[in-house]
Amino acid sequence: MNMERRKFLEKAAVLGIGLFAAEIACSREKGIPSEPGTSRQEVTGPEVIELPAFEKNSTFTLDQALVNRKSMRSFTDTPLSPEKLSRLLWAMTGVNRPNGRRTTPSALAAYPVDVFSALPGGVYRYETKEHRLVRVLSEDIRSKVPIQPGFKKAAMIALYVANVKRRLGGKRTIRWADIEIGCMVQNLYLEAASLGIGSCVFGLVRYGKVSKLLGLEDNQLLRIAQTVGPIDK
Numbered sequence: 001m002n003m004e005r006r007k008f009l010e011k012a013a014v015l016g017i018g019l020f021a022a023e024i025a026c027s028r029e030k031g032i033p034s035e036p037g038t039s040r041q042e043v044t045g046p047e048v049i050e051l052p053a054f055e056k057n058s059t060f061t062l063d064q065a066l067v068n069r070k071s072m073r074s075f076t077d078t079p080l081s082p083e084k085l086s087r088l089l090w091a092m093t094g095v096n097r098p099n100g101r102r103t104t105p106s107a108l109a110a111y112p113v114d115v116f117s118a119l120p121g122g123v124y125r126y127e128t129k130e131h132r133l134v135r136v137l138s139e140d141i142r143s144k145v146p147i148q149p150g151f152k153k154a155a156m157i158a159l160y161v162a163n164v165k166r167r168l169g170g171k172r173t174i175r176w177a178d179i180e181i182g183c184m185v186q187n188l189y190l191e192a193a194s195l196g197i198g199s200c201v202f203g204l205v206r207y208g209k210v211s212k213l214l215g216l217e218d219n220q221l222l223r224i225a226q227t228v229g230p231i232d233k
Ligand SMILES: Cc1cc2nc3c(=O)[nH]c(=O)nc-3n(C[C@H](O)[C@H](O)[C@H](O)COP(=O)(O)O)c2cc1C
Pocket: 069, 070, 071, 072, 073, 148, 200, 201, 202, 203, 204, 205
């Protein structure tokens, strides 16, 4: 992709996220409920969100992130800025070397886990190589994923899907994929802690319903989910 096109797509992504944030703010002003899953008008995000580049020179130390890491369960409906979204996904499992390897380890570098990101503008697949989100569903499903009410309006719900066909084969895949997911979960917790926002991994997921909404195939198993976003202080 040439630089001009890349810059254009980055601007479009920023605009797209800004638009759905503006829509939520506007709904609030009009007194329309903004809780996902209520009568709020659905807003579809852009088809592709090119995640903006950012400086990886945070002065927030790993020790500080470890001290602050905890599960938080009461989210506001404030959306994530494009930069925060970019940082969170990159920390979770972004590419950190020229050979395409990532912030998380993977058995045989097979990368059998796909991460889907449920946002107000739809559900997106995180493409690590391109560091972008590609929309797979034009629906805000955040209220349909968790059983716990406090999680329903989190700015983002990460959905961890193991692809049991991908290279490893058989039972080993699922065991190793789950370990890989654990690494992603902790990375996301730590990045959220460093950004001063909340996160909680949760097993109480409506697995059947969400798998159906995403159109997952038999070899794609939704294993667990994780909220991330601004919290009620
Ligand atoms: C595999 C797994 C599943 C979890 N499922 C839930 C859940 O469904 N709901 C929830 O509120 N917390 C869930 N948690 C978060 C734990 O409750 C939390 O980590 C624990 O209470 C310790 O708190 P801390 O994370 O703040 O240290 C889960 C944690 C793990 C590792």
